Amino acid sequence: MIWNLIKYSLDSVTWDFRTGLLHNIFPVSELKEPSGKCKITLIAFAPISANGKIRSRALVYGLLLQNPNQTGKPLELMLPISDSGKSLVKVNGQILKIWQKVDYLEGPAASFKTEVPANGSVEIEILN
Amino acid sequence: MMENFKSKLSLIVLMFLSGSLVLKSQTLNLWYKTPAEYFINALPVGNGRLAAMVYGRPAEELIHLNEESLWSGGPVNLNPNPDSPKYLVPLRKALDENNYELAEQLSMKMQGYFTHSYAPLGDLLIHQKFEGEPSNYFRDLNLESAISTTRFSAGGVDYVREVFVSYPDQVIVMHLTSSVKGKLNFSAGAQSLLPARLKNENNEIVLDGRVPSHADPTYTKTSEMPVQYGDSCKGMRFQLRVKVLHNDGRTLAYNSGIEVHDATDVTLVLSAATSFNGYDKCPVSDGRDEKTLAKGYLVKLGNKSYVEIKKDHISDFSGYFNRLKFNLASNPEAEKLPTDERLQKYQSTKSDQPLEVLLYQYGRYLLISSSRPGGIPANLQGKWSVDVRPPWSCNYTTNINVEMNYWAAEKTGLGDMAEPLMQQVVNMSKTGIEMAKNFYNMPGWAAGHNSDIWATVNPVGNAGSPGFNPQWSNWIMAGPWLCQNVWDKYAFDGDKQFLKTTAYPVMKGAAEFCLAWLVDDGKGHLISSPSTSPENRFIGEDGKAWAVSKGATADLALIRNLFENVISASTDLGIDNDFRLKILEAKNKILPYQIGKKGNLQEWMRDYDDSEPQHRHISHLICLHPGHDISANATPELFNACKKTLEIRGDGGTGWSRVWKVAMWARLLDGNHAYKLMQNDMEFTNERGFSETGGTYANLFNACPPFQIDGNYGIVEGISEMLLQSHLGEIHLLPALPDAWQEGSVSGLRARGGYTVTMAWNKGKLTSATITSYHDGECKLRTNYPVKIKGVKAKSTVQTSPVGKTWLYNFPVKPGIAFEVVKE
Incomplete structure (x- = not known):
């Protein structure tokens, strides 16, 4: 993630964070940037039918980035894209992109840019 | 070395004297024909500080790793609920008015926070390459060498892996070999459920991570x-390091792991350390340097050969393990079966005495592997845990479980292993002073039903809002109960320095709190108020189930026992006369034990009905076991009431409940019933979730369920009590021998007063015994049949109790002199 021109790897930042199960089902993590310049909530799960018999070959990520600053900030996200099949990205409920098969070993990771408004947030949903 | 030799020699002599040819030494190993699928099939190894669970998978080996000081959180808030003291008077008033609802509401306002959780370190992953499918598979855990071995063949090559945790070298060791040169090819990696980063540092895999600041139960x-x-x-921070110590092939190291190619003989060593620096120090700002520590163990190891590391490990471990030998009738056919099949067969045959011996010795094995002097006490899962939020936080449950962990330590020659508990009690006595003051405005120290590495002692909950059910939370008699373990150490070894500097100060502090806590019941008796009987409830006058009342028997038994031990301790030390008189006066006023309408020992002050008549806890019988107030000869009516209570409670329950009942039936001198409970505890189970039906898993871990180690340590106590009892100031040989154990022998059992006992029996009767004293004085010996003590003139009396006749002998003893007892 590049937030306000600074690059962060969310899988290895040492920010304070909390984890739990949303509605006792969905693994959820909340990360707080130490100086309070952004807060990120991440949900990741593999869909499964209620009776457990259908297990989709899919992974869903939900990311909520809150910007507590008084000004809008640029955001660039490098996304975890699967190495086969389609990936669909929605930003604030609108389909932003559909990637066809991405070979992440050869090409750059799929990414997109947006602007997060002052005291606002951006919701990103990714279906792999 | 000489002690081992003497021990073996005396056992051989006794076996000869017993006339038995079937008591050949039994193989003490757990073995299997298949790799472990789950945790409850894997095999535990440990050195007290480090622990590992070995799955024994040929291609994808998995080894769970633990380090004993890795816990969430930090030093405890000693005053989390400053309003607490103001509720005590209205709470007591509510109880005087039988307003249990209000009493429970007020109790919930007198709670602090939950304890922290024991955390998993991570996993070692080995991906081994070989040709074809593995065959000739075998894995085992040898209890005498404390080594887990995995063997299999593939592509015409025999592969062997040995895993152990060395105490002398403070590392986990894995040795891999192939029978054909250059056929060993594998990669090794590490992972953790905790946030951690893997890197390569000078060809070592290094995993740096941290634990949660908070993990809810x-x-x-x-x-x-x-x-x-x-x-x-x-x-706190932690570091795990994995190093290839020796490799006769090629080693390639990456950030993600290590690869070994074309080798024949490889030794991997793992070291780990945390920044924990004591219960009262911040593990972040004031923590130890975990990196230097973890690296230091490997630096110290240098280039030591595998043979030397293994030799030192076996010498260290077997030095403790071989202090006690136990044999029953052999069963060669059963021993041909793998342990999981053998345990399943036992369900129908109930006939495999070497398996019963194996379970007993496994408990001792686990204690040596999970608790070493200078370390941290064995927790609810010993030291083997894989979850970030483990069952019951994998903490110290003080209303039975942690005490049970150490009951058998002294009597089975493992008193050294109880040292961490002694230190934990000292720590808790310090935080407990603050708890007594801040929660109750009272002197001395007190502790609730949960503790952790930070010596948390407050009644657990959410600091009063919203409250947690007092059925679990508001019991605060951990001080007196833990002090039983502390006193027992002195009772066995007579170490006056320990009594003076460690035991007596904590016992006195606990007694000071209890003196202040007791109130007059209006009829001249002293009782506790408020009071709960651990985790159980009664049916009140309003027909509803409640937990909080006054004068629960368990409280009074524990306080009475503490007072008795404080009186003995201050007498032995020749100090504190005035305090002793005060304690004696209070002890004599404590409400006596009462027999209820069903002929049972009453659990509560009033003869309430139980909300759960077969509840797993049997806390009012603390006076029978581990206490010493009830006996067949001194209190026959109460003895029968305890028996009635156990009959009502039934023979089921969680694992630890069953093994406690083994010890209780042994104290009731009913070996057959104790044996029945032991067999119930050996009920095979695969249940990994929560249930009230206990048993034993395929790896012989005890099932609460889920896995709790207290049942493994507790069965050692139960069986030991069947063989020898010494809680009444006398040594009772074979007090509760079951009919099934017609012949057997044991060496190295210890008795209170400073004795070691070796004995053998045949046709259900003692044939010979050797009693060695470590002090001057008089020995009181009780037997179920008349005996002769060679070389001394013993005074003998015959006593008749509800269970029949016993013979009591008094004779003088001298230190280091062994007395031989033979049947008359």
């Missing part, structure tokens, strides 16, 4: 986000 959620990382002073 699994049974409650204080917020939507029960696992939290951060906060100023909480969340």
